[in-house]
Amino acid sequence: SQTIHQWPATLVQPVGSPLSLECTVEGTSNPNLYWYRQAAGRGLQLLFYSVGIGQISSEVPQNLSASRPQDRQFILSSKKLLLSDSGFYLCAWGVGDNSPLHFGNGTRLTVT
Amino acid sequence: AQSVTQLDSQVPVFEEAPVELRCNYSSSVSVYLFWYVQYPNQGLQLLLKYLSGSTLVKGINGFEAEFNKSQTSFHLRKPSVHISDTAEYFCAVLSLGGYNKLIFGAGTRLAVHP
Numbered sequence: 001s002q003t004i005h006q007w008p009a010t011l012v013q014p015v016g017s018p019l020s021l022e023c024t025v026e027g028t029s030n031p032n033l034y035w036y037r038q039a040a041g042r043g044l045q046l047l048f049y050s051v052g053i054g055q056i057s058s059e060v061p062q063n064l065s066a067s068r069p070q071d072r073q074f075i076l077s078s079k080k081l082l083l084s085d086s087g088f089y090l091c092a093w094g095v096g097d098n099s100p101l102h103f104g105n106g107t108r109l110t111v112t
Numbered sequence: 113a114q115s116v117t118q119l120d121s122q123v124p125v126f127e128e129a130p131v132e133l134r135c136n137y138s139s140s141v142s143v144y145l146f147w148y149v150q151y152p153n154q155g156l157q158l159l160l161k162y163l164s165g166s167t168l169v170k171g172i173n174g175f176e177a178e179f180n181k182s183q184t185s186f187h188l189r190k191p192s193v194h195i196s197d198t199a200e201y202f203c204a205v206l207s208l209g210g211y212n213k214l215i216f217g218a219g220t221r222l223a224v225h226p
Contacts, residue, residue, distance in 0.1 A: 006155075032212055043118075043202065043218040044156075051211055059213075090155055094212040098144050098163055101214055103155035 002027035006091050006104035013111055019064075019078040021107050023091030026072065031093040033074040034101060035066055038088040050074060086111045114139045116205050118217035126225050127195055133188040133220045135203030144206040145186045146214065147177055151199045159201070162186065173197070198224045 003026045013019060025031055032051050036044040046059045048066035056066050063082050067075045074091060088108050092101040119134040137143060144163050148156040160171025167179040177188045186203060200219045207213040 034213070036216075044214075044216040046213055046215075049211055049213060057211075092156075097212070098206060099212060100146055100158045100161050101212060102158070103148075105155045106153070108153065 002093075002102065004091060004093055004102060004104040006089075006107055008107060009105065010108045011110070013081050013109065015083055015111055016080050019076070019081050019085070019109070021076040021089055021091075021109075023074045023076075023104055024072055025074075025093045028072070028093070028095060030071060031095050033068060033072075034092040034094070035074065035076050036090045036092065036103075038090060038106075040087070044090065048076070081111045083111050085109065114143070114205050114207060114215055116203050116215055116217035118201075118203055118220050120220050121218065122221045122223065124223045124225060125193055128192050130191050131189065131193050131197075131222065133201050133203075133222065135186045135188065135217060137184050137186060137203075137205050139184075139205060139208070141208065145177075145179060146204045146206075147171065147175070147186075147188050148202045148204060148216075149173075149199050150202065150219075156202065159188070193222070193224045195224050195226060198222060 006023050034049045035047040038044050050068045064078050090106045091104040094101040115138045117136045125131045146161045147159040150156050160169045162169045162179045170176045202219050203217040204214040
């Protein structure tokens with residue numbers, strides 16, 4: 001069966017420090033991969049998605065970037081964190097058309 | 113452009129009472145709709161989905177939702193809630209831009225009281 005792993009579960013980082021969040025999927029090939037952010041009291045905002053290795057689409061301009069070095073690995077990064085980058089980051093995967101997404105357990109990032 | 117509106121940010125309810133969480137969508141073409149549940153500090157779990165066919169969709173944990181095209185709604189219902197149903201619920205529509213991108217509502221926090 002397919003599983004998705006996200007780490008770390010929680011992270012506290014100072015303003016100006018770099019960020020790297022990792023997500024891996026097992027049990028499927030060539031999935032579409034997604035990074036969402038959930039700010040306190042708000043819904044989920046799609047940040048990036050990828051339909052293949054090295055292919056990244058950004059939905060909103062921001063301080064973050066994403067990379068997909070391997071088929072089932074998706075990384076969210078920042079060179080210098082801002083206070084506004086705090087939030088709950090969720091990775092998800094999906095395959096095929098009109099199918100639901102499957103989410104990881106998320107990373108809670110607090111920028112201090 | 114598509115959008116999803118969840119009309120209630122919070123819904124308090126007593127245990128064993130029925131509940132309805134409201135969701136309205138905006139789209140000019142056929143839509144595919146989903147409800148997800150999020151327990152504290154966890155990811156999202158799919159409750160149910162509407163892709164086509166019967167407008168009454170049954171999901172996990174006793175939840176169901178009805179797709180109403182004329183009212184552009186996809187309300188989530190449960191006839192009798194449990195304390196364990198306390199969570200945040202998200203309605204989502206599949207983006208017409210392809211690649212299975214989901215557009216989410218702001219969420220409804222369901223609080224079940226004893």
